[in-house]
Amino acid sequence: MRVRFGARSIAARLFLAAAVWSTLILVLAGLGLSALNARWTEANFDDELGVYLKALVANLPAAGDEARSGAPAGLAPQFELAFSGWYWQITRLDAVPPDIRASKSLFATQLPHLVAVSPDHGEILSGYVIGPGGRTLRMVERTIDAGDEGRFLVQVAANADVIEAQERSFEWGLAATFLTLALALTGSTALAVRYGLTPLRSLREGVAAIRRGEAQRIEGDFPQDVAPLAAEVNQLIDSNREIVERARTQVGNLAHALKTPLSVLVNEADSASPNLAEKVREQTGVMRRQVAFYLDRARAAARARTGGHATEVKPVVDGLVRTFEKLTAERGLVFAADLPEGLKFRGEAQDLTDLIGNLLDNAGKWARESVAIRARRVPPVSRDAPAFLVAEIDDDGPGLDPAARTEALERGKKLDESRPGSGLGLSIVVDLAAIYGGSLQFEESPLGGLRAVLRLPCV
16 A cells, blocks of 8 residues: 555654755765866866976977977877877978877877867867777867967877776765765664654653553653643643543532432422422422533533634623613613723633623622723733733622622522522632633622622633
């Protein structure tokens, strides 16, 4: 089965990418060095031929009229051997026919010209030509105007096999060196990838240990690139564990809450009470409220765990204020809101409505003349900590002493049975705020009544 590249492991992808790029770089470097060496070898060989060319130029007057045989002084002996691969030739261009003087190694043959002879002189030209026996020669030539002595074309050539042999030797050595370097780079890349991905393997083993029940959290020291991932995994594990524990607690609470109404119904049925129908309606109403309460908390918990939602606070609160002003119009209550623009709650709009709505409802029940709400953003204490919004709901009612403030937050607890409601509103706020990582607390209000301080995560 063929595996797509995108589906390969990170180690394989890193190794293949490093190997391909290393090979490509080495190949390009090898080609560049080979080209530079070829140019350097040719230039070095041309310098050597240029030395012989200068020796021949120094003997040009002798080449004109007096000495027409023998090699000029200072030339190597290989110019005396027939077809040795080393040749020189001096051609007098102003003679008719051209007068040619050449090394014995040419053996009655002649060297070709690199370019057509031109009036310009003094420039040393170099290039490749086909010489005696069809062999490739590297040749340098120069046109010299000696005035009355004549005009000459001086040429020196040597077998190009010497250049090719030097280039081939360099290329083999370069290939062997780069091959060794490629193997070393491949090995070091494999070791680097294996060492670099060790934290990810440790993270995988930690998750596997949790799945097998051998550990509760991922433990160990991780580098700064992997440590946030390990922390997020631990937070996810803690969150899932909290959800399971919360669900277990909710089920237990619901079972306990339904136990009393069920017992009442059973007792009424066993005693054949004439008020059985009324008791059934009464207790089923209690059971319905309890079921609705726990279902609402379960839905709120599910929404809070999904994340990715942000709700602007001001429109939600303004809508609630207008609603409560209408509901309390007969009492003449005044609701004042002081909210900044752009403040956003990190959660669902429905949950924010339940949180603020329950607190405004509670404040409206106890207030004499006015209720005030204001909110502000509290910046995070560290880079990894979230920012919070703090909402303060004040009323000018009778207030609560410190002991009663804690008691008021208990589920279903009503401090005054004369007031309408089930006593679940504040408990809903406490639970829902805790789901989002926030809190609710009571303080003394500057208006003389009670202040509810709600703390929630914000954007």
